[in-house]
Amino acid sequence: MRLRSLALSVFSSALLIGLSSSTPASAQEVRGFALDRFDPSERGSEWFVLDTLDLRGTARPAFGVVGEWAYKPLVVYDKSGSDEKELGSIVEHQLFVHVGGSITLADRIRVGANLPIAAYQTGQTLEVNGQTFRSPDSALGDLRLSADLRLVGRYGDPFTAALGASVYLPTGDRDKYTSDGNTRVQPHLMAAGDIGIFAYALKAGFNYRPLDEEFAQGKKLGSELFGAVSAGLRVANKKLLIGPELFASTVVTDEKSFFKKRTTPAEVMLGLHYTAGDFRVGAGVGTGVFAGSRGWGSPQVRTLLNLEWIPAYSDDRDGDGVPDSEDACPNEKGVRTGDPKTNGCPAAPPPPPDRDGDGVIDSEDACVDVPGVRTGDPKTNGCPADKDGDGVYDKDDACPDIPGIKTGDPKTNGCPADKDGDGVYDKEDACVDVPGVKTSDPKTNGCPPDRDKDGIVDTLDACPDQPGPSDPDPKKNGCPAARIEAGQIKIIQQVKFKTNSATIVESDTILNAVLGILKEHPEIKKIRVEGHTDNTGAAAYNKQLSQKRAASVAKWLTDHGVEKSRVVAKGWGVEKPIDTNNTEEGRANNRRVEFHIEETPDTGAPAKPAKPAKPAKPKKK
Structure with missing residues (x-):
């Protein structure tokens, strides 16, 4: 450790002495190298350094210009202390314009070219340790020629990969830091992809650089490993891509330079690219990753602008003109x-003929001109469905589940015969020719209703709830001779008397009917027999006559077994007519006897209806 500290002190002292005592005459002038570490992607990419691998189309071109400004990409430092001190900037400002183009061939191969032009460079001429570093000015850079081959995937897929190489021809000027003065070769592998709105890209390769020289402070230049990565988001309907890019390299041909600050420049930048039709614009800003941006070629600040033209691509993988x-x-x-x-x-090839377009070819279609369904029966194959097999297709069949007959009425077409139209099919209708109602009794199903089952249908029955014989008089048809109704025992025939007399004649039948009801209904405690007359003659005489006639009927009932306590007689004369007295028919109706129920047990209400008499047998049809 002491020896190392001593060596550093001696080196620092020598460097300071050199800076203070060196003269142009004794200093050795140092040659430059390709300084600019920004190597733009091929035209057509949506990143500045990385590549979106849009290798689509046949003879699809792309052209563009990238403007680049870098601040302090090449700085010399004093290493005498624990902290490095900046001695000066050999290159302080650097303005490049990259002009390039590419063309995609066969939807898989792309070739391209890029020419960097150092439009403006400025810095300081420095003398360090007997070496002179001159500030550069404008010059051409090395022309880059590239070729890339898409291996898997396509643009926009989650993963696309390509293999390629670039050759850098020494068209630049080494003394102006735009060239190494020899040819460089750079094989590389790239990947890119989109996952939803997320986009990414990767690049790695080897930069063959036959320049085995020390540049300053004991660090050699030479071949490099390099890599880059980017990630971003596609927004604005995927027209805008925004995200960071990171790229770095390190010299690998000399262990003293491998992963050292000066020979390992690294940068990060944030960029955005917007595509509008056939044009794309972009902007970005970045800086060196290491403190002080000490890697050669890695500036403290780098800004980028680009404009390019790339025809919008309509995918047509098989080249048949259909996107x-x-x-x-x-x-x-x-x-x-x-x-x-x-x-x-x-x-x-043209399909076999199918005239009705139902999917059953004509040669197998039993109904060539009518669209139908495929069946296993050659007789029905291709015909419309007919579930009940009655020859009326289901689409027209009002009764698709019941075999029927064809009719001209959509409501009955395909239904069984129903001659009287009552909804009860003829085969089940007991009254085929007469509209009726559906019942569970095969003998009455489809027949008109007959509630009292007297053989007279309700519509013709004057007494539909009490069985009775037929009668030519509609008011009497189907009514029993006597019946309980509305608090009375009603009779269908009048009790007859001799003229101007209370003597009963020809009335046994009707009176026996009344007698039968009274015998069947002992709950009827009292009945009032009323006598009524027309207005012929004196009213007093008529009332007296009506009283006598009522009493005569009451006596007939008691004579035939009805208790006297159950019968009372009342004559009303002309007081209660039920019809007009201006006609003979009306007067005949007014001359009548009525039986009013006065009392039933407990309530005094009218008695319950009489039991229906046995119905007359209906006539055979």
């Missing part, structure tokens, strides 16, 4: 069609 975004067969050359399912696919 991949529209091509249903992107890897097979085909023809353009109006069908998204076949657009860009090879032309298929």
